[in-house]
Every structure is written in C-alpha cells, then in structure tokens.
Amino acid sequence: MSKKPYVIVLGNEKGGTGKSTTAMHVMTALLRLGYKVGSIDIDARQGTLSRYIENRKTFANNYDIELPMPEHHRIERSQADSTKVAEAEDTAAFEKVFSSLQKCDFVVIDTPGHDIYLSRLAHSYADTLITPLNDSFIDLDVLAHLKADSLELDRPSIYADWVWEQKKNRAVRDRGSIDWIVLRNRLSHIHANNKEKMETVLNTLSKRLAFRQVPGFSERVIFRELFLSGLTLLDLQDVGRPLTLSHVAAKQELRNLMNHIRFPDLDQKVKAGL
Numbered sequence: 618m619s620k621k622p623y624v625i626v627l628g629n630e631k632g633g634t635g636k637s638t639t640a641m642h643v644m645t646a647l648l649r650l651g652y653k654v655g656s657i658d659i660d661a662r663q664g665t666l667s668r669y670i671e672n673r674k675t676f677a678n679n680y681d682i683e684l685p686m687p688e689h690h691r692i693e694r695s696q697a698d699s700t701k702v703a704e705a706e707d708t709a710a711f712e713k714v715f716s717s718l719q720k721c722d723f724v725v726i727d728t729p730g731h732d733i734y735l736s737r738l739a740h741s742y743a744d745t746l747i748t749p750l751n752d753s754f755i756d757l758d759v760l761a762h763l764k765a766d767s768l769e770l771d772r773p774s775i776y777a778d779w780v781w782e783q784k785k786n787r788a789v790r791d792r793g794s795i796d797w798i799v800l801r802n803r804l805s806h807i808h809a810n811n812k813e814k815m816e817t818v819l820n821t822l823s824k825r826l827a828f829r830q831v832p833g834f835s836e837r838v839i840f841r842e843l844f845l846s847g848l849t850l851l852d853l854q855d856v857g858r859p860l861t862l863s864h865v866a867a868k869q870e871l872r873n874l875m876n877h878i879r880f881p882d883l884d885q886k887v888k889a890g891l
C-alpha cells in the first residue's frame with residue numbers, strides 16, 4: 618500500500634443521484650477489508666453522510682455490537698462575505714482535515730449536489746472520482762448536452778467542464794491523475810429500452826469526456842431502508858438480518874464497483890475480500 622491515502626470522491630452537480638449512499642457502501646467495503654478509512658462530508662449543511670455515520674454509531678451502541686467505523690469529519694463552508702477570504706478559509710479547513718487523515722489507507726469524500734468551492738477543491742484531490750447517475754436523460758444532461766434527434770454530443774455540460782478543470786489542477790499540484798467513473802444507479806428492470814439507449818450514449822460520451830462507465834446499483838428498497846440504522850448491505854449478516862436474493866444481487870453490484878476502482882497495490886485483496 619502506498620503511503621499517502623488513496624482518495625475516492627463522490628461527485629455530481631445534480632442532487633439525489635446516490636452519492637452519499639455509494640460513499641457509505643464503498644467506505645464500509647474498505648473498512649471490512651481491514652483498511653483504515655477516513656471520511657469527509659463536504660455537504661455539511663445537509664450532512665447525509667454524517668447523519669448516516671451517527672445512525673451507525675447509535676445502532677452499534679443500542680444493540681451492543683461492533684461495527685467498523687471511519688474516522689469522520691465534516692467541513693462547514695466559510696461564511697465570509699468576500700469570495701477570496703471564503704475560498705482561503707475553505708482551503709485551510711480542507712487541508713487541515715485532509716492532513717489529519719494522512720495515516721489512513723483511504724479517504725472517502727462525499728460532496729453536495731451543487732457547485733461550491735469546497736466541492737471543486739475536493740474533486741481536485743480525487744484519485745478516483747465516482748459520479749453516480751440516475752438512469753435518465755435528465756440526469757445525463759449534467760454530463761453533456763445532447764442533440765435531441767441523433768443523441769450525439771452537442772457540448773459538454775458545466776460539470777464535465779469542471780471535472781476537466783480539476784483534472785488539470787490535480788496534475789499541476791502533484792502530477793497525479795483522476796480516474797473518472799460514471800456509475801449508473803437505480804437501474805430498472807422494466808425500462809429495458811431506455812436502459813439500452815443510455816448505455817449506447819454513455820459509451821460514446823465516455824470516450825469524448827474521458828470517463829469509464831460502470832453499471833451500478835439496481836433500484837432496490839433496501840438502499841432506502843438502511844439509512845436510519847446506519848447499516849450497509851455488508852453489515853446485514855453481522856446484525857442477524859437474513860439476506861434475500863435481492864440483497865445478494867446488490868452485494869454483487871457493489872463488488873463489481875469495487876473491482877472497477879483501480880486501487881494501487883491491492884486489487885487482489887479487494888477482489889478476494891468482499
């Protein structure tokens with residue numbers, strides 16, 4: 618394992634696409650492999666990831682069981698009036714938290730579904746950026762504007778442009794690169810036609826915008842139920858909840874995502890361990 622933490626950022630300028638849910642699952646997968654994981658909630662005002670982790674602690678206390686936990690931080694956005702001062706304060710706050718996590722193997726960062734400076738900054742630290750995307754053309758609009766008749770790329774959207782910008786910032790800072798993964802979420806078994814169209818368009822876009830497309834999670838009730846107990850799919854067995862076929866299939870989808878992340882030095886362990 619390399620010395621500095623491997624950074625996984627969850628980002629998408631659109632809200633409600635599954636960033637926090639995916640962050641929690643990726644983090645728990647890594648914790649269950651025995652890694653030390655730090656987590657940062659940039660979306661501190663909404664605080665979904667922080668609340669998820671608090672719920673997890675409460676559940677573990679109430680039922681007197683051990684659940685693996687990340688070293689968690691939330692970062693509040695600066696309230697300074699001047700943009701320059703606010704950005705300097707945001708940068709200082711982020712760097713302080715980030716340097717306190719240097720002993721971790723991984724840092725997982727959850728960002729809000731809108732454009733703020735802290736989110737851009739966090740993106741520029743990513744080794745892997747995961748952008749969950751609901752399987753709809755409305756959500757796809759965040760990545761690219763398409764021509765309605767041919768579904769060809771008209772122009773990249775603002776989010777795709779600023780990912781590009783953060784790739785450059787990352788390269789300037791430490792010559793590192795960002796591996797961008799677009800993860801299709803809430804896939805439906807019913808709308809096969811839409812699913813197929815999305816796949817074709819995403820394949821073309823992935824070459825133009827330089828991301829890799831990964832089929833993600835199907836639409837499953839379990840994802841909505843787990844938040845209140847702070848649990849993930851990977852904890853169900855430990856807390857004595859029976860696994861249904863749907864849960865097993867969802868775990869396989871998570872394993873598939875983990876296998877797509879280009880971890881340094883530990884591919885074998887990730888593949889074997891989940």
Ligand SMILES: Nc1ncnc2c1ncn2[C@@H]1O[C@H](COP(=O)(O)OP(=O)(O)OP(=O)(O)O)[C@@H](O)[C@H]1O
Pocket residue numbers: 631632633634635636637638639660663665728729730731802803804834835836837838840841842844
């Ligand atoms: N695969 C899925 N199946 C069913 N529900 C899902 C799935 N993924 C996410 N959800 C649900 O969708 C909602 C949005 O998910 P989540 O909060 O993770 O998104 P987000 O991108 O972090 O949102 P925000 O931009 O507001 O931070 C939640 O109610 C969550 O439980």
Ligand SMILES: [Mg+2]
Pocket residue numbers: 636637638660665666727728729
């Ligand atoms: Mg969120």
